Amino acid sequence: MTEKANGSRGNGRPPAALAAGRFWRRPRGRAGAAIAGMLLLVALGADLLASDQPLAMRLDGELFLLPNLTRPTALLAHDNQSLGALLRPERGDWLLSPPVPFGPYQTDLSLPSLPAPPDGRHLLGSDEVGRDVLSRLIHGTRVSLTVGFASVALYVAIGLLLGALAGYYGGAADAVISRAIEVMLTFPTILLALAVVALVERPTLLLLILVLGLTRWPDVARLVRGEVVRIKALDYTQAARVLGFTDARILLRHILPNAMGPVLVAATFGVANAVLIESGLSFLGFGAPPPTASWGELLTQAHRYAVSPGAWWLALFPGTAIFLTVGAFQLAGEALREGLDPKSAGRPGNRWHGEKCCLTCKGRNG
Numbered sequence: 001m002t003e004k005a006n007g008s009r010g011n012g013r014p015p016a017a018l019a020a021g022r023f024w025r026r027p028r029g030r031a032g033a034a035i036a037g038m039l040l041l042v043a044l045g046a047d048l049l050a051s052d053q054p055l056a057m058r059l060d061g062e063l064f065l066l067p068n069l070t071r072p073t074a075l076l077a078h079d080n081q082s083l084g085a086l087l088r089p090e091r092g093d094w095l096l097s098p099p100v101p102f103g104p105y106q107t108d109l110s111l112p113s114l115p116a117p118p119d120g121r122h123l124l125g126s127d128e129v130g131r132d133v134l135s136r137l138i139h140g141t142r143v144s145l146t147v148g149f150a151s152v153a154l155y156v157a158i159g160l161l162l163g164a165l166a167g168y169y170g171g172a173a174d175a176v177i178s179r180a181i182e183v184m185l186t187f188p189t190i191l192l193a194l195a196v197v198a199l200v201e202r203p204t205l206l207l208l209i210l211v212l213g214l215t216r217w218p219d220v221a222r223l224v225r226g227e228v229v230r231i232k233a234l235d236y237t238q239a240a241r242v243l244g245f246t247d248a249r250i251l252l253r254h255i256l257p258n259a260m261g262p263v264l265v266a267a268t269f270g271v272a273n274a275v276l277i278e279s280g281l282s283f284l285g286f287g288a289p290p291p292t293a294s295w296g297e298l299l300t301q302a303h304r305y306a307v308s309p310g311a312w313w314l315a316l317f318p319g320t321a322i323f324l325t326v327g328a329f330q331l332a333g334e335a336l337r338e339g340l341d342p343k344s345a346g347r348p349g350n351r352w353h354g355e356k357c358c359l360t361c362k363g364r365n366g
Contacts, residue, residue: 019261022339029335035328043142050135052079052103057095059086068098079106102132104139104293115301115311125313128301133313137321139293144325147209148274152267154213159220160263164251166221167228178225181218189215190277197286205288208281212274220266227259261340268333272326279322295322 013021023029042049051068053075058064067075075083080101087093100123102108107130108122118125124133166177193211197203231237232255240250281287282296283303290297295318302315 019339023335024339026335026338028331029339032328032331032333032335035324036332039141039145039325039328042138043145046139046142049098050100050102050104050132050138051098052101052106054080054083055096055098057083057093059083059093059095060091079103100132100135100138102135104136105131105291106135107131115305115314117311118313124317125311127298127314128305133298133317136293136298137295137317140295140298140318141321141325143205143288143292143294144275144278144322145271147205147212147278148271148329150209151212151216151274152270154209155215155217155270156220156263156267158213158217159222160224160256162217163221163224164228164256164259167225168232168247168251168255174225177221181221184215184218185222187215189273190280193277193281194284194286197281202289203286205292208278208287212277216270216274219270220263223262223266224256224259227262228255231255231258265333265337265340268329268336272329272333275325275329276322279318 047068048055053068053071054064055068056063056065057067062074064070064072064075078086080095080097084095084097087095102122108126109130111122111126111130114126114130115128116122116126116130122132122134124137126132127136162177162180166174189212192215193208196211196215197207200207228251232250237250237254240254245254278287279294279296279299282294283299284296285300287296288294298314298318302311302318305311305314
């Protein structure tokens with residue numbers, strides 16, 4: 001088989017596999033995916049990583065498995081520390097604590113001063129009421145990613161529907177939806193979210209997700225409309241129409257699957273933006289209601305104690321978590337955008353693949 005057939009045709013692999021390969025060859029794509037995956041695992045396993053109840057224990061001959069999830073009545077009045085004091089090894093009692101033996105709402109009143117700096121007991125310190133910062137960071141990951149993924153899923157669904165209708169049918173539908181997109185784009189997202197959330201006496205995570213989802217859909221709708229207008233003029237779409245396929249089948253099976261590339265890129269960037277907006281709203285007091293663990297709420301405490309007693313740990317660790325999360329999804333989004341573009345293989349910054357690479361790569365890499 002010739003070199004051209006092997007290289008330029010991608011060995012007959014489907015476009016999705018080629019895009020995945022281009023994505024994974026980029027170091028920033030691998031780094032972003034690795035960090036995002038780690039954060040997702042932390043969010044999913046938050047109760048297993050940080051809890052005031054043990055992962056498993058045996059007490060007075062009774063075995064408790066995952067009491068941190070099941071919350072048995074016999075252990076509700078206790079935490080890891082008080083349960084440890086009840087153990088009698090001679091009776092076969094034992095206890096397996098999570099890596100962080102403190103819950104996000106558990107207060108430690110034994111600390112000499114609050115907020116307390118990092119020490120051997122609280123690795124990242126405690127906040128103004130004695131709650132463990134590491135535990136709240138871990139559970140705050142779940143809050144931030146829940147808001148990010150849920151709000152993006154909502155506005156992508158709305159944007160797909162409205163963008164597809166506007167691009168496929170045109171006419172009055174296109175005019176109305178396009179004017180709605182233009183009107184929504186005139187309002188900054190953060191200001192619109194602040195205005196809506198401020199009208200509610202007690203904001204909730206669900207309200208925050210709805211606000212972000214209902215204010216960010218114009219970006220996706222505009223992308224989808226443009227892609228649908230382009231794809232519906234292609235030969236295979238015209239052939240499907242001539243064959244008598246219904247509009248729903250043409251849209252769902254022939255147009256939208258081929259218009260998802262820009263939508264996936266926008267969704268990846270959207271998760272980063274949603275996490276940043278949620279943290280900002282929580283910092284201003286309009287985010288997750290207290291005492292919900294939130295990165296922005298920790299930053300609010302850092303602002304109150306910025307000078308005295310100088311609680312640097314309340315700003316450093318949540319700020320680092322926000323930076324890593326936003327940066328990871330931004331890196332993944334950049335790599336995904338280049339991976340979905342077949343022309344990106346010959347652009348500056350891509351890696352030379354060996355002696356048989358193209359002349360462009362050889363000239364760029366010396």
